[in-house]
Amino acid sequence: MKTIIEPFKIKVVEPIPFLDKKTRRKIIAEAKYNPFKIPSKYVTIDLLTDSGTGAMSTAQWAGIISGDESYAGARSFYKFEEAVKSTFGYKHVLPTHQGRAAERLLAQAIIKKGDIIPGNTHFDTTQANIEISGATALNLPCKESKDLSSDYPFKGNIDTDALREVLEENRDRVPFVLLTITNNSGGGQPVSMANIKVTSAICKEFGIPLLFDAARFAENAYFIKLRENGYSDKSPLEIAREIFSYGDGALMSMKKDAFGNIGGLITLNSDEWIEKIRNLLILTEGFPTYGGLAGRDLEALAIGLQEIVDEEYLKYRIASTSYLGKHLDSLGIPVVKPFGGHAVYIDARSFLDHLANEQLPGWSLTVAMYEEIGVRCCEIGNVMFGKVVNGKYIWPDKDLVRLAIPRRVYTQSHVDYVIEGVAALAEQKDRIKGLSFSYRPEVLPHFTAEFTKVGVW
Ligand code: F0G
Numbered sequence: 001m002k003t004i005i006e007p008f009k010i011k012v013v014e015p016i017p018f019l020d021k022k023t024r025r026k027i028i029a030e031a032k033y034n035p036f037k038i039p040s041k042y043v044t045i046d047l048l049t050d051s052g053t054g055a056m057s058t059a060q061w062a063g064i065i066s067g068d069e070s071y072a073g074a075r076s077f078y079k080f081e082e083a084v085k086s087t088f089g090y091k092h093v094l095p096t097h098q099g100r101a102a103e104r105l106l107a108q109a110i111i112k113k114g115d116i117i118p119g120n121t122h123f124d125t126t127q128a129n130i131e132i133s134g135a136t137a138l139n140l141p142c143k144e145s146k147d148l149s150s151d152y153p154f155k156g157n158i159d160t161d162a163l164r165e166v167l168e169e170n171r172d173r174v175p176f177v178l179l180t181i182t183n184n185s186g187g188g189q190p191v192s193m194a195n196i197k198v199t200s201a202i203c204k205e206f207g208i209p210l211l212f213d214a215a216r217f218a219e220n221a222y223f224i225k226l227r228e229n230g231y232s233d234k235s236p237l238e239i240a241r242e243i244f245s246y247g248d249g250a251l252m253s254m255k256k257d258a259f260g261n262i263g264g265l266i267t268l269n270s271d272e273w274i275e276k277i278r279n280l281l282i283l284t285e286g287f288p289t290y291g292g293l294a295g296r297d298l299e300a301l302a303i304g305l306q307e308i309v310d311e312e313y314l315k316y317r318i319a320s321t322s323y324l325g326k327h328l329d330s331l332g333i334p335v336v337k338p339f340g341g342h343a344v345y346i347d348a349r350s351f352l353d354h355l356a357n358e359q360l361p362g363w364s365l366t367v368a369m370y371e372e373i374g375v376r377c378c379e380i381g382n383v384m385f386g387k388v389v390n391g392k393y394i395w396p397d398k399d400l401v402r403l404a405i406p407r408r409v410y411t412q413s414h415v416d417y418v419i420e421g422v423a424a425l426a427e428q429k430d431r432i433k434g435l436s437f438s439y440r441p442e443v444l445p446h447f448t449a450e451f452t453k454v455g456v457w
Pocket of ligand 1: 125
């Protein structure tokens with residue numbers, strides 16, 4: 001059979017709201033043109049994020065009922081620990097309430113002022129946690145990632161020559177190197193096994209630990225299976241285990257590739273680091289066998305971590321994301337290629353080429369997507385990563401709009417609705433006149449910034 005179908009039946013449904021355009025225009029104006037401020041009851045299709053928005057399976061819901069809520073040594077923790085060790089293979093396992101809690105603990109325990117943390121491309125919360133410790137989050141994406149429309153299969157790679165140079169010059173300032181798989185801020189692009197191996201060898205040469213941000217490790221493993229020589233006969237779990245064998249530990253937001261609605265993780269080999277982190281965790285997250293989660297969450301995550309590497313699921317996941325990508329591409333919408341694992345990214349500077357960076361093309365597109373078709377999506381560009389230095393804006397390399405696909409939530413007809421909507425929007429895109437900041441917070445501005453429209457759209 002050529003048709004790839006959703007590898008699940010739907011057992012529980014949640015109605016979605018339908019609003020008219022006039023109402024949506026009023027709602028987004030009240031939200032000060034920030035999609036993060038729109039109540040979800042006004043959103044028809046929510047592609048803001050794939051984080052914590054997935055549908056749990058019957059097995060996960062059954063796990064919720066059998067979760068052990070003991071304060072210390074809960075049964076559910078041991079199940080969680082076993083699932084994590086079986087996937088990652090590192091010595092120590094600590095749950096956290098979500099990915100950024102793991103980042104914060106690692107940063108506070110390990111990073112010193114003046115340090116440098118090189119990576120392929122740090123996610124925004126990772127960057128912010130590094131910077132708040134007085135260190136530099138240094139992105140070294142591979143050269144191929146600059147061409148948004150080429151078909152290079154592993155645009156998530158780190159530039160290993162650049163990494164070597166940084167380590168040669170700053171060895172004492174680098175406590176670890178962090179590879180984000182897949183590379184979310186770089187377009188959801190995978191990192192190849194070859195790149196991971198070279199990075200690992202360089203890190204070993206300089207005696208520096210290699211850590212992974214494993215939020216979407218299963219999608220990355222499946223891309224390796226599809227695109228890298230020698231992996232087509234291996235299972236996603238075997239590939240994941242090989243990836244992690246080249247490192248010394250990982251952080252993970254388990255709201256992505258563990259099918260969790262909440263949850264995170266730190267898993268490391270180092271006794272010394274884990275002790276420091278564990279002590280901080282007790283201070284703010286809770287006892288080390290629950291780390292800010294309920295026993296039932298640990299149970300659901302342990303099951304989710306096993307379900308995510310199911311090959312039928314990953315085949316459908318990657319095919320359904322590329323279905324959206326292919327259709328947008330065939331309509332002439334500039335999308336980042338190849339298509340990412342969890343999302344399709346529109347190159348907003350190219351799509352809205354009548355807007356200057358100051359008019360925030362990516363953010364403006366997210367506003368238009370909501371107003372015109374009731375679809376909520378997320379800018380990963382000028383607002384999220386733009387910086388103000390001496391009163392002047394420094395714009396990031398890319399201004400993307402991410403259509404992130406929640407796991408096991410929407411069907412093909414929902415995606416067809418989005419495609420039809422974007423096609424209609426493309427025909428009148430010149431009516432989108434841009435936005436300007438009316439409020440811009442210092443840290444992670446995208447979550448709470450406010451905007452006004454430039455002119456009348
Ligand atoms: N690392 C990556 C690669 C992420 O994509 C995220 C979150 C985090 C860390 C932080 O994890 O949200 O559990 O605290 N990404 C979400 C997104 C928010 O929409 O891409 P968290």
